[in-house]
Amino acid sequence: MNRLLIISCxxxxxxxxxxxxxxxxxxPEAIFTPTNHxxxxxxxxxxxxxxxxxxWRRHLVTAYRVLNDRPLTPIERGVGTPAASAEAKNPAxxxxxxxxxxxxxxxxxWMRTDRNxxxxxxxxxxxxxxxxxxxxxxxxxxxxxxxxxxxxxVKNWLSAQxxxxxxxxxxxSIPSPAEPGLPPLLRxxxxxxxxAAYFYSExxxxxxxxxxxxxxxxxxxxxxxxxxxxxxxxxxxxxxxxGKQFFVQAKQELDALGTPAARALSQYVESNIDxxxxxxxxGAELDDPGKQTKFQINLNDLTFLLDKVMPEPGVSRSxxxxxxxTFQTLSEAAWNHALERWRTVRSHAWLVVVLSKTxxxxxxxxxxxxxxxxxxRRSPAYATLTYHRLRLLMEAGEKDRARxxxxxxxxxxxxxxxxxxxxxxxxxxxxxxxxxxxFLGFSARKNLGDGTVVDAFDRDSAxxxxxxxxxxxxxxxxxxxxxxxxxxxxxxNMAEARTSVLQPLAFNEAYRLxxxxxxxxxxxxDSDTRAEGDDRRxxxxxxxxxxxxxxxETLSPPAFLSDSEKAALEEEWTRLRKRPIAAVTLGRTVIxxxxxxxxxxxxxxxxxLTVRATRYSCDATSPxxxxxxxxxxxxxxxxxxxxxxxxxx
Amino acid sequence: MGFLTTRRDWFLPVLLLALxxxxxLRPARRSEIYLWAWERPEDLRFLENSxxxxxxxxxxxxxxxxxxxVLPRMQxxxxxxxxxxxxxxxMEAEGQIPETLVTGAASAxxxxxxxxxxxxxxxxxxxxxxxxxxxxxxxxxxxxxDKPAITALASWCFDDTWIxxxxxxxxxxxxxxxxxxxxVIRRMLADGRDFSVPECRNSLGIGTDEALPRIxxxxxxxxxxxxxxxxxxxxxILGTLRIRR
Numbered sequence: 001m002n003r004l005l006i007i008s009c010x011x012x013x014x015x016x017x018x019x020x021x022x023x024x025x026x027x028p029e030a031i032f033t034p035t036n037h038x039x040x041x042x043x044x045x046x047x048x049x050x051x052x053x054x055x056w057r058r059h060l061v062t063a064y065r066v067l068n069d070r071p072l073t074p075i076e077r078g079v080g081t082p083a084a085s086a087e088a089k090n091p092a093x094x095x096x097x098x099x100x101x102x103x104x105x106x107x108x109x110w111m112r113t114d115r116n117x118x119x120x121x122x123x124x125x126x127x128x129x130x131x132x133x134x135x136x137x138x139x140x141x142x143x144x145x146x147x148x149x150x151x152x153x154v155k156n157w158l159s160a161q162x163x164x165x166x167x168x169x170x171x172x173s174i175p176s177p178a179e180p181g182l183p184p185l186l187r188x189x190x191x192x193x194x195x196a197a198y199f200y201s202e203x204x205x206x207x208x209x210x211x212x213x214x215x216x217x218x219x220x221x222x223x224x225x226x227x228x229x230x231x232x233x234x235x236x237x238x239x240x241x242x243g244k245q246f247f248v249q250a251k252q253e254l255d256a257l258g259t260p261a262a263r264a265l266s267q268y269v270e271s272n273i274d275x276x277x278x279x280x281x282x283g284a285e286l287d288d289p290g291k292q293t294k295f296q297i298n299l300n301d302l303t304f305l306l307d308k309v310m311p312e313p314g315v316s317r318s319x320x321x322x323x324x325x326t327f328q329t330l331s332e333a334a335w336n337h338a339l340e341r342w343r344t345v346r347s348h349a350w351l352v353v354v355l356s357k358t359x360x361x362x363x364x365x366x367x368x369x370x371x372x373x374x375x376x377r378r379s380p381a382y383a384t385l386t387y388h389r390l391r392l393l394m395e396a397g398e399k400d401r402a403r404x405x406x407x408x409x410x411x412x413x414x415x416x417x418x419x420x421x422x423x424x425x426x427x428x429x430x431x432x433x434x435x436x437x438x439f440l441g442f443s444a445r446k447n448l449g450d451g452t453v454v455d456a457f458d459r460d461s462a463x464x465x466x467x468x469x470x471x472x473x474x475x476x477x478x479x480x481x482x483x484x485x486x487x488x489x490x491x492x493n494m495a496e497a498r499t500s501v502l503q504p505l506a507f508n509e510a511y512r513l514x515x516x517x518x519x520x521x522x523x524x525x526d527s528d529t530r531a532e533g534d535d536r537r538x539x540x541x542x543x544x545x546x547x548x549x550x551x552x553e554t555l556s557p558p559a560f561l562s563d564s565e566k567a568a569l570e571e572e573w574t575r576l577r578k579r580p581i582a583a584v585t586l587g588r589t590v591i592x593x594x595x596x597x598x599x600x601x602x603x604x605x606x607x608x609l610t611v612r613a614t615r616y617s618c619d620a621t622s623p624x625x626x627x628x629x630x631x632x633x634x635x636x637x638x639x640x641x642x643x644x645x646x647x648x649x
Numbered sequence: 650m651g652f653l654t655t656r657r658d659w660f661l662p663v664l665l666l667a668l669x670x671x672x673x674l675r676p677a678r679r680s681e682i683y684l685w686a687w688e689r690p691e692d693l694r695f696l697e698n699s700x701x702x703x704x705x706x707x708x709x710x711x712x713x714x715x716x717x718x719v720l721p722r723m724q725x726x727x728x729x730x731x732x733x734x735x736x737x738x739x740m741e742a743e744g745q746i747p748e749t750l751v752t753g754a755a756s757a758x759x760x761x762x763x764x765x766x767x768x769x770x771x772x773x774x775x776x777x778x779x780x781x782x783x784x785x786x787x788x789x790x791x792x793x794x795d796k797p798a799i800t801a802l803a804s805w806c807f808d809d810t811w812i813x814x815x816x817x818x819x820x821x822x823x824x825x826x827x828x829x830x831x832x833v834i835r836r837m838l839a840d841g842r843d844f845s846v847p848e849c850r851n852s853l854g855i856g857t858d859e860a861l862p863r864i865x866x867x868x869x870x871x872x873x874x875x876x877x878x879x880x881x882x883x884x885x886i887l888g889t890l891r892i893r894r
């Protein structure tokens with residue numbers, strides 16, 4: 001037994017504690033229907049669900065492809081591409097490691113690679129990019145193998161390279177010309193190092209002249225790289241305010257080179273010369289599964305450029321870009337353009353845009369509604385178009401029709417409609433509830449927030465419980481078999497907390513509630529980390545019981561409440577607005593009781609719990625804390641509870 | 650014998666009244682104001698002749714898996730020639746930070762903040778308990794040349810007082826985005842009480858998008874704005890603050 005204990009204790013030593021982020025605290029957040037992105041970024045799984053114009057543009061690109069029956073290919077989705085890792089090689093560390101391997105000395109692994117901008121001040125630009133450090137590390141090890149780490153040539157090589165990198169952060173330091181007698185390879189290296197030093201110290205004209213000379217040197221190992229770097233001199237000069245003409249010249253040179261690196265850089269240069277033209281091309285390429293290898297790069301470039309030059313609806317020749325900007329533009333012109341596009345191409349993609357922008361104030365809304373009568377259930381637009389169809393019916397007051405269609409839909413959900421969309425359909429159906437059971441039946445949703453799907457109340461249903469139901473209805477709800485048991489418990493706790501404010505509070509009940517800090521008066525969303533049934537545990541962020549009164553959120557009570565229930569709700573809220581914090585409500589009852597029940601053994605414990613409640617409820621400065629403390633130490637000075645209560649708050 | 654009949658009788662009451670007048674009419678202590686200029690383009694030239702300073706984010710150090718990453722400021726900032734400047738370095742970390750990184754971090758901070766006209770440096774790091782030995786060592790290293798100021802969670806100035814005795818020039822309690830401590834700290838300030846850590850009694854950090862707490866007079870005030878600053882918004886905010894300047 002002892003051995004088992006020792007082994008267990010030893011094993012504990014090796015347990016790795018969970019890492020804590022340096023900001024925070026962060027609380028888990030319930031997500032029912034994200035409006036910035038789909039649950040699965042590639043719309044894999046059950047389908048795209050309901051599309052919102054608030055989706056990030058990269059997700060709208062994918063949505064457009066899916067709506068037009070051109071879903072992303074595995075390569076476009078990045079399947080098989082290793083994910084970027086926090087463990088990715090750090091260029092400065094690689095450079096330090098190479099020096100350590102060759103010379104056996106430790107080098108500082110941090111070096112400045114950015115350089116201050118002359119104008120405007122206080123900003124920097126990335127000067128020495130990662131590739132320069134990786135290339136230096138690789139070259140050093142190669143030269144050490146060829147000539148020996150202890151050779152003068154390699155030592156001088158290192159010295160020159162360190163001089164080059166001094167320019168990354170500031171100043172201008174140029175390596176001296178190659179020493180006489182160096183092998184030709186190291187002499188060529190030195191020419192390259194000098195050119196690089198001019199480049200990093202913003203001597204672009206001199207750097208370019210030298211790179212061009214290296215390009216003409218048939219013996220230099222850098223001759224193939226040099227023309228590319230000569231073009232980069234022009235780009236850097238233009239980027240730092242030298243003038244657009246240098247971008248134009250650089251593009252000509254890069255296009256003439258035609259290497260993969262030159263082609264990739266050419267797109268960047270062109271986006272500085274003519275961003276609109278690049279945007280058009282990106283729109284075409286992103287809509288073409290044949291260009292799949294460049295998909296992720298093009299996606300990044302497109303989102304970057306759309307932030308800079310967002311065309312008006314109808315301007316772009318790229319149907320994809322036009323669809324995205326029209327979807328995201330809130331204007332009459334956008335609606336008209338969407339309708340015109342729908343009439344021209346008759347695609348579900350454009351119908352989604354038209355319907356999402358239509359309300360019942362438009363004269364032709366019924367005509368548009370009729371377009372959704374026969375949406376195939378397999379269509380990727382099915383969830384979005386159905387959602388807007390139901391929204392229009394509800395806006396028009398055609399509740400019976402909407403209710404009937406929702407019941408039919410929820411009774412037979414297509415396979416391609418994901419939980420996030422089902423949550424929205426349930427929300428619509430809850431709004432149409434005719435009685436308490438219907439309301440409760442659709443009030444529970446699926447929380448998709450942390451990877452495990454659990455039953456929870458979304459904001460719309462929680463708002464009704466918090467502000468739209470009288471106590472009698474809350475009690476009824478907490479006993480309803482329509483709700484999952486976990487949610488019934490939450491409502492029962494809430495009803496008990498409200499009872500203590502709305503009805504005369506007996507000592508027994510106050511004593512019990514003081515031990516149950518998880519009994520809160522309102523449903524929360526993101527800050528209660530207590531597990532189900534864990535309502536005895538104190539939340540150390542003071543999210544316990546309830547706080548003092550606040551105004552009721554503006555919310556019409558559900559239509560199914562009777563007049564007497566509505567009157568009860570109003571009357572209850574008159575008192576709820578004036579409620580003190582839990583520690584005061586419960587503490588007053590306890591103090592009054594303890595004064596007259598000195599022989600009740602629960603009295604000192606209840607006073608201790610009252611002091612504790614003032615520490616862990618919303619406000620630690622109530623006089624109740626001092627009163628309970630003084631009474632406890634006055635009447636039961638030698639009790640365990642007094643010993644456990646050394647302070648008041 | 651009459652009362653107040655001689656010059657000697659008058660002397661003490663007059664002196665007392667004069668002293669009281671001096672006390673009541675003394676000029677209130679001016680509140681110094683600094684705007685935090687975060688990682689976004691900022692044109693603050695409208696601060697010319699205002700006496701308002703700027704504490705600008707000059708870079709960020711990120712620590713993860715025992716490695717440090719340095720992110721310098723990439724967004725432009727323009728300021729008038731007479732604007733006083735403080736360079737701020739933010740630190741973000743996951744898990745413990747090995748103390749072997751202290752030298753590199755100190756060097757990076759000094760490099761990031763070495764700019765013309767910068768008068769002092771400020772470190773912004775919400776260190777959790779396991780990161781405090783590193784933070785303490787870093788602050789001590791920086792203080793060898795110049796004591797830095799640090800931003801402080803309100804709780805560090807109130808009940809989790811681990812910063813007591815650090816070699817710092819100032820600890821700026823951040824009175825915004827305080828989370829669950831909000832009520833307690835606001836109530837404490839509303840009651841006229843002060844932070845228990847002496848280093849926290851010189852300055853305050855306030856967010857412009859939250860209800861303002863009661864601000865003790867005479868403190869240097871740092872204002873955090875969730876968007877780029879404009880002269881109009883600053884004027885409105887100063888009006889709301891009713892800071893005597």
